[in-house]
Amino acid sequence: xxxxxxxxxxxxxxxxxxxxxxxxxxxxxxxxxxxxxxxxxxxxxxxxxxxxxxxxxxxxxxxxxxxxxxxxxxxxxxxxxxxxxxxxxxxxxxxxxxxxxxxxxxxxxxxxxxxxxxxxxxxxxxxxxxxxxxxxxxxxxxxxxxxxxxxxxxxxxxxxxxxxxxxxxxxxxxxxxxxxxxxxxxxxxxxxxxxxxxxxxxxxxxxxxxxxxxxxxxxxxxxxxxxxxxxxxxxxxxxxxxxxxxxxxxxxxxxxxxxxxxxxxxxxxxxxxx
Numbered sequence: 001x002x003x004x005x006x007x008x009x010x011x012x013x014x015x016x017x018x019x020x021x022x023x024x025x026x027x028x029x030x031x032x033x034x035x036x037x038x039x040x041x042x043x044x045x046x047x048x049x050x051x052x053x054x055x056x057x058x059x060x061x062x063x064x065x066x067x068x069x070x071x072x073x074x075x076x077x078x079x080x081x082x083x084x085x086x087x088x089x090x091x092x093x094x095x096x097x098x099x100x101x102x103x104x105x106x107x108x109x110x111x112x113x114x115x116x117x118x119x120x121x122x123x124x125x126x127x128x129x130x131x132x133x134x135x136x137x138x139x140x141x142x143x144x145x146x147x148x149x150x151x152x153x154x155x156x157x158x159x160x161x162x163x164x165x166x167x168x169x170x171x172x173x174x175x176x177x178x179x180x181x182x183x184x185x186x187x188x189x190x191x192x193x194x195x196x197x198x199x200x201x202x203x204x205x206x207x208x209x210x211x212x213x214x215x216x217x218x219x220x221x222x223x224x225x226x227x228x229x230x231x232x233x234x235x236x237x238x239x240x241x242x243x244x245x246x247x248x249x250x251x252x253x254x255x256x257x258x259x260x261x262x263x264x265x266x267x268x269x270x271x272x273x274x
Contacts, residue, residue: 007247007255011157012240014259014262014263015157015266017266020158022091024098026097027046030093031090034081034082036078036081041078046088053079053084062132064169092148096145099151102268103147103265112147116146119262120142122246122247123152123156123246126246131164157246160243182217184196184197185218185223216228
């Protein structure tokens with residue numbers, strides 16, 4: 001059944017810290033232990049593994065918002081050290097361990113199984129058409145252990161929303177690096193200081209900002225124009241709309257129950273840096 005968009009967006013806020021525990025220290029150390037050279041090797045191996053041995057160009061297209069050439073520094077090199085199947089296992093074990101550690105007593109709470117079950121029902125119910133990364137994740141086995149199952153469900157829901165977000169960006173003519181510039185501005189940060197793009201060559205990033213300026217989305221000082229802020233808001237609204245089908249399987253009461261169950265978990269997990 002359809003749910004209010006405010007609740008769909010709230011689910012995004014709750015799912016995000018749970019899913020992104022996979023980018024924290026414990027999973028990173030697990031990937032280094034199997035031969036990855038650095039954090040980004042593990043990031044691309046783990047996140048791209050559901051796509052199988054897809055070439056860098058395909059991973060770049062599916063991930064959407066990495067600058068040209070960044071994926072190719074890691075794919076296919078990582079597959080010489082670990083197979084996609086092994087990367088999936090390393091990622092799940094490391095992420096579940098990190099989540100369990102961060103949750104503390106909540107990992108043993110009586111209601112955790114119910115929360116994980118509700119999240120999983122939503123996570124495996126959505127249509128896969130046009131959602132390449134979500135479809136790859138859907139093909140994986142769902143873990144039985146509750147903490148691992150919760151992380152897996154959160155990851156499915158995050159990537160389902162992410163695939164939709166990329167479609168919304170594409171429909172609004174916003175490229176991947178441009179999306180990171182708009183995100184930085186939305187956070188009140190200069191694009192040159194934003195962690196996801198600050199490492200890009202100065203001329204390359206300047207060209208992206210100039211392109212946004214030429215379209216009237218960024219002003220002379222590199223800040224949002226009214227038109228730029230409106231485009232960013234439209235993209236976020238459309239992203240929530242495209243994320244909504246994952247929750248249609250839940251009744252209104254079940255979604256409220258899931259939100260209430262996730263709130264203390266997300267609040268605890270959200271104290272970790274990713």
